[in-house]
Amino acid sequence: MQKLLETFLIGLSTGSIYALMSIALVLVWRSTRVVNFAQAGQAMLSTYIGFEIATRTEIFWLGLLCAIAAGALLGAGVDYFFMRVLFKHAVSGPAAVVAPVIATLGLLGLVRSIVGLIWGGEFKSIKAPASTDGFTIGETTIPFSPLNLLIIVTVFIILIALAIIFQRTNLGLSLRASAYAPEIAQLAGIRTARTRTIGWAIAGGVGGVAGMLNTASNFLSPYSLDLLLVFGFIAAVIGGLESMVGSVVGALILGIALTFILNYVGTSLVFIGGFVVLIVVLLVKPDGIMAKGRARRA
Amino acid sequence: MRKKLALFILLGWILLLIGDRVDELRVYQGAQIAMYAIALSSIVLLTGYSGQVSLGNGAMMAVGGYAAALTLNNLGSPVWFAFVMAVFVSALFGAFLGAAAARLSGPYLAGTTLALAVGLPEIANQFDFLGGVPGLLFDVGFPPERLGEEFTQYKWFFWIATFLALLSLFITSNILQSRYGRTWRAIRSNSLAAELSGVHAGRMKILAFTISSAIAGLAGAVLAMTISLVAPGAYTLALSFALVTGAVLAGVSSLPGVVFGALILVAIPEVADVLATRWGGDENLNNYLPGLIVSVLLILSVIFTPNGPGEKLKSRHHKKA
């Protein structure tokens, strides 16, 4: 029973980090119709910047703020200087389908190399902002720690903030409108290109948080966020790729499922576990758990 | 067709001559180029022709590699049969995968295959008969003695890899130039119109996946041969990414381009090495310069010649015409 509970709680904490990455992916997908594989790279670079600040000032939260800012700037920059150019050039021919995917892969590689050149490949670790000592319930101490709790709370706050932005502000309205009907949004006077860049910026900032939180309980290296990207993507697909709420639910499901696999089945099945969850969802509910009968043909 | 066959035989002969005249490192790299050429042609067929994006060809290669190693080690079969099994098993795997993939498009397919590329090689860690992290040996044996004392192991690899590459490129190019290739291009271009023309788009897509996977499986077995083992570490996400990169640099829909793409994949680390040494030989530079060069090339080519340098040439010709 206790193992069940701790697995669930840790899964929740893991899943909430996936949720951030998957939201970032969904935001970009909705605005640009691109699955941004470079999101892992952007998050990584932001996290390295946050890491530098957090290590030098010894204030984790300052590092987190800087990572958010860096992530947002980076996201906006990628859209403004990269995606716009890309869409101007790569529009037709056999590669048109693959061009955006491959471009973001290239960008991921580029950021990774740059980070590697600057910081090297060594594992870095950030001093966690909360104790990693597990909570004690009665006699026993469980691996679920204040840090895990803090991660869940932080993600929760960010999700609420995003919900407010999207539901209650003009910016949110523009973002939603541009995502669902760009032409109409344009006619309504929304500057869709700018709105899109803002969407990228928000995604970048959220990715930065994901990177920092992931690093607080783990190591940081030029490759350390790759899995986060893969799991974030799977979570987004579980949620239907369009829905932010769906992607959060998908991420939590995935996080808990994978932690159960980890605790009850075996460590090496975690990776393939993600794939299996993805395939099962695609077969059973091909449009994601939040689908309302839309066909999944691009 | 005869002409093409003659061309391939001539090419093989030239490569053999080259193999006799260069040192062992180049011979070894030659084998790698051949391996990449096979692997890239699987992407050209799948992505360039049938329009299905796969980031998981590394996983298909792993299936082929493991199938070959298991066949050779457990059945004690001749080497050629191990390669045949690599093709066969990975084709089967591709058919299953393709059946699922035919229902997906664009980003879903890319992401699903990405998850596969990450997950599949890890299965080896779960089951003992797959050898875990150290992997399984895949030993094609020493070259026949009558080839002489001077005939090294790597030259033997080079011969086998080159032969398999030429064979598979010959077959692939035939398929792509036949009605199958044409039909795939039609589906990629407009799948509804293709269906109305009597094409079973779903079935053809699965067929593309099957053939592509078979080719990738062969490449996986050749890779296993050149390093004498199959291990999860040989079929990483990085390999899948490198293949996509090579395919884009080759021009995703150009089969002759794959040789060029393969050459680049092998040459980039060399070039990076030279540059890194010249710029001071810093450790980080050594480690990350190849990645930097590849990424920059990839980005530039996606932006400026998304359909490969060949396509640019072609369209220029067309404009003149």
Added chain:
Amino acid sequence: MIRKTRVKGTWLAATVLAVGSLFATALPAHAETGVSSSEIKLGITLPLTGAASPGYNKVGNAMNAYFKYVNDNGGVYGRKITLIQKNDEYSPQLSIAKTNELILKDKVFALVGPLGTANYTSVHKSVGIAKRGVPSLFLNTGFSGFGNKKTYPTSFMILPSYAMEAKIIAQFLKENHAGKKLGIVYQNDEFGIDGMGAFKAAGTKFDVSVAYTSGSQSAATAQTWVSQLAAGGAQVVVFFGVTSATAPLLAVAAAAKYAPQWILGSVGADPLTLRALGVPLAVLNGAQTAAGNPSPNDTSDEYIKQFQEINTKYNTGTAFDDYVLQGMNIGLMTVQALRAAGSNPTRKKLISVMEDKGSTFASVAYSPLGYSKTSNVGHTGYYMAVMDANGDRKPFGGKVTLYTTNSGTGPVVVSTFKRPAMPAKGLPSNS
């Protein structure tokens, strides 16, 4: 149609040209590979980055520092030693590729200190180390399989094997932790399995055993190890894995307030590296470990003192820890072997002097070396040590009790072996 053919032709021509130019740079071979009038080239593959890199990434630089020291003092018969380090990220496939580069492209004279069990197994087979007659000295791995002189005629171990270590720890468990519930965490490849086999042979029964996959170690996976250990009530836990796995294991266990008696294998127990990975040193307090070398802080040891001086001068900014010590020591032994091979060294000569004189080489480790015409086994024993609150290693029971054994069924015996003195100033003269 014609147009298409022309484009194809261009492609073909470009490709042939490019292939040609790549191949044209091939170099002619010379007399003895890797040895010129002024230089001896050596190579090593090791993880400079990646999951397994912490700690190990210092070995190459430490060797290099020692070589620079020797070079500044006249080199080996006037030749400077150049060490080429290649990063294999602990992946067997990369090890193969990089070793190929070392042998075929950089044309090194010998490999020294290649790292990783799975890596070297694959490399040896794939690159054909033995068939090519490439000397491969002082493997940085304790896999007992490498002690097979028939399969590995040109390779020489340096570390006592994992099997020896496991047998010695098994003996120690019997003597000091009898009746307690035992647990073990091991790396699920040749490394851990080698040890497990020896434990089994020695009759040690573990109540909980946790296998982890190399590369999978992280805080998340460590949580599962700890839950299994704690659930099984293990009071003494043996750890047979790499440092990057020790770190999360100890950290997570401490966080969960699970505090068994830790017995850390020699591979994953370096306190400085653990601290760099975020493990509070206090956690290490009282942990027991098998060790072959003196503590790197023990400046009363002549080797340590000399190596520390070299480290300060030639490896500036790097803390002197077990890995640096190991690297320096390999350097020292390499230079002895090179000197012994004479002023016109060949690969054959190098191998034969290793067999003839290797067992007399000076080395920092306490135990005897086992090199001979029929054996390529290096050091053959360990002593048990305890960590203090500063992460410093103190011999268990106050003084070094050296156990020696072999990788097979031989008994574990207390040895009175006295190691050779260090050459003056750490510079081997003619031997």
Added chain:
Amino acid sequence: MHLMSTNNAALRVEGVNVSFGGLRALNDVYLEIGKNEVVGLIGPNGAGKTTLFNAFCGLVKPDSGKLFLDGKEQDFPRTSNLVDLGISRTLQGVGLFGDLTVLENVMVGAHHLASSGLLSAALGRSGKDEKEMRTKSFSALERVYAGGLANRRADTLSYPDTKRVAIARALVSEPKILMLDEPAGGLGLQDIEWMNLLIRNLSASMSVLLIEHHMDVVMSVCSKLYVLNFGEVIASGNAETVRRDPAVMAAYLGTGAK
């Protein structure tokens, strides 16, 4: 007011109902095409003409309805089986394969004629087959007077030319029934004249069903018309009958008109 049905009509449907999420798109639609007959399907925008085509072609699944080919009852076909049943269809938006040559475009239409399999293709033994397909495709192009375009890339063609090629692609499978979706849409006067001629010629060897807005075309080539409005057949018969039908007048001029 069903017409007398002849048992050997090339194609006949009865009682076709299609609805999209509760919205009825086709209601009890019937239609019949005789051999070598040219039948027009007209009606205001949104009347359900293309939906009916789609129902024939397996792109839309009818809730109910019967389909007869040559008097034999059939299930509504799957899209990719149409050609095997002797039905060819062009798309409103033409739908050529842009980066294939014109000849290749047509050859895709001849796909199902090939007899050689993958193995012979792989070994380069399908040459004979290819040659046959090429010849057939070329003559299909000639039939629409587009032989000279054979080696052009499809995305370099002018709009009227794409229409010809699309028809050639539909012809190459030698259909018994040809379904044309707005063949004259977007064409100039001269091209329309030419299209009329072509359709008349084609009807010598097959039945033609066409959706068309150009009344000139409809009146000059169709021997029978069906008028759809709000998903129902409101009139059918020869051009004169339909033209005088008050319901049709109302549909076009009254509330149904756009």
